[in-house]
Amino acid sequence: MAGIAPYWRNYVDGHWTDGGAGRLTVTDPGSGAALAEHALADAADVDRAVQAARRVHLSGALTDLRPVERGRMVQAMGRYLLDHIDEIAPVLTSEQGKPLWEARREVQGAARYFEYYGNQAETVEGRSIPLGAGYFDFTMHEPYGVSAQIIPWNYPVEMTARSLSAGLTTGNACVVKTPELTPLSNAWLARAAEAAGLPAGAVNILCGLGHEAGAALAAHPDVNQIVFTGSVPTGIAIATAAAQNVVPCVLELGGKSAAIVHDDADLDAFMNDVRWGIYFNAGQVCSAMSRVIVHESLHDDLVERVAGVAQTMSVGPGIERREAGMNMGAMVSDKQRDRAESMVAHAAGQGARLVTGGHRMNIPGAFLEPTVLADVTPKMAIANKEVFGPVLSVMRFETEDEAIAIANGTPYGLVGGVFTRDLDRATRAARRLRAGQVFVNEWFAGGVETPFGGYGKSGYGREKGREALWNYVQTKNVAIRLKG
Structure with a gap:
């Protein structure tokens, strides 16, 4: 260039x-x-x-x-x-x-x-x-x-x-x-x-x-x-x-982070969270919203809506996409794109339904279509392994306990999210989710000031916030015996 x-x-x-x-x-x-x-x-x-x-x-x-x-x-x-x-x-x-x-x-x-x-x-x-x-x-x-x-x-x-x-x-x-x-x-x-x-x-x-x-x-x-x-x-x-x-x-x-969407969630607002949560940087974000666990009463409506978000994304060379909006660039390499595409194909082979996307694009560069998978179950590989690409897996739940169990059912624990108008329910979820950061009603809420780090195989130690500073220093104690 x-x-x-x-x-x-x-x-x-x-x-x-x-x-x-x-x-x-x-x-x-x-x-x-x-x-x-x-x-x-x-x-x-x-x-x-x-x-x-x-x-x-x-x-x-x-x-x-x-x-x-x-x-x-x-x-x-x-x-x-x-x-x-x-x-x-x-x-x-x-x-x-x-x-x-x-x-x-x-x-x-x-x-x-x-x-x-x-x-x-x-x-x-x-x-x-x-x-x-x-x-x-x-x-x-x-x-x-x-x-x-x-x-x-x-x-x-x-x-x-x-x-x-x-x-x-x-x-x-x-x-x-x-x-x-x-x-x-x-x-x-x-x-x-x-x-x-x-x-x-x-x-x-x-x-x-x-x-x-x-x-x-x-x-x-x-x-x-x-x-x-x-x-x-x-x-x-x-x-x-x-x-x-x-x-x-x-x-x-990294992680396999999940958003729990309850039956009282604001789906209109949640579509904005989907756009940023999984399609920002072509899904190559450690804290990406790679799983949506939705109450069964909203499942079909949500799947249709998130597919619409994916299909609206304009995908192509990043250098041509100068203004913020519904657009997405390339993945970082052909190897990463091929891996993500292969994982989608494997998920379909295990019974997941490919709602939209899932294929490389017929243009030069490492481009993958924004993807939505439905009918994903907790035992599928796609529900447990990090794709690190623009691939959203939608799962369903009946009870609050089931939703928490699905969210906590991977070896990772970087971030989690809960979408509900019920503050008591949100607080319960925040306490029970095995994750270093929990978003309530806005994915990627927070900023540099808020500590960030994982549970389980998402790692240890904290970056961001004041908490990060203590990872860069060691504490010395000085004890002095005074005379007199």
Whole structure:
């Protein structure tokens, strides 16, 4: 695409560098064409990045600052992203596939993380503990040191911002491994760090394959904390490697999230939740509304309505979709599209009814029709495995207990939702749903301020909100025996 540089380098210790593993080709999923090449890091590159971050940590270049000064640098990174949104968004769309307006929202969301956590820098405070006469006891929160952050391909700018902002705010030096499918747009995070005045080595951003650079980062003996968002198998592998060095992790591993729609729900309003819940970013969202569990009295009406939503979506190259609306871009790759299509076909083979969609589109690029499956039962694979695509599975229930049991019937527990006019019923559901976040009458309610993380195989630890900060610090207690 015109205007996109043909070759992009890694950013290590304040310098733009080539990769020891050569280069990889980044593909535009909206057309299938090669977009650019990116430097590919090997284990030696990872080691250099970790050592640079370790040097910064040990020097006190971040920790010796007053928190307000560190916070101002973090906020400045967000302002830099907003100032360059017109450059970042087209690159993000071209490498990831989402509509251009969605890419702009992602950059704005990334900037919001830097704004929010920059403002939190002065609030990470210890406490005084009374021990009686002759003693003074207090706690302090110290950064872990080197924070390794392994980023997913679905929101490469925003997910980097989510962990980088919290890590820097608390005084950690960071090494970011970008996703090999969508590494280009992260270059602006490195530029933002430079523009904000962060010392060289405080932020290192490199692209590498998971089995080489990712594995080297997770197992590195000088890494002190790991943040990972991605698949369950990879998360388990990272946690296993981290355990060898007794390194704590924050793992966000996806989900199979369900919206329970009761017989008194506002179906007109719920159609807007369906549009955003499963077709935003072509369904490639960890907290997507991938299941709808609807009361049997509304089932047929709801299926007809959600099929109408799916059929109304305009699907095509994201770079052509500049305005927000009923439109959807490509999936991130042919491989991801093929996997989703295969899972739909398997569901149909198990007895699910394909109401609409379910097939690749006859245009260049990684496009899948917005899909609705009905007559899905809890034992079907489609009801238990994450598709990570624009595929909605509709299930039915008779009683409240049955709805909760179906919603909780997967190994995941990232988010859940309940749609009802009965506040008592909504509160009961919120307490009983096995999920880290519960939406009532609006999917994706909340924001940067609200903690986010999973139960079960959706992972552990929390991102977003003040709760995230405690994953980036360790508590030290100081007990002093006074004389006299």
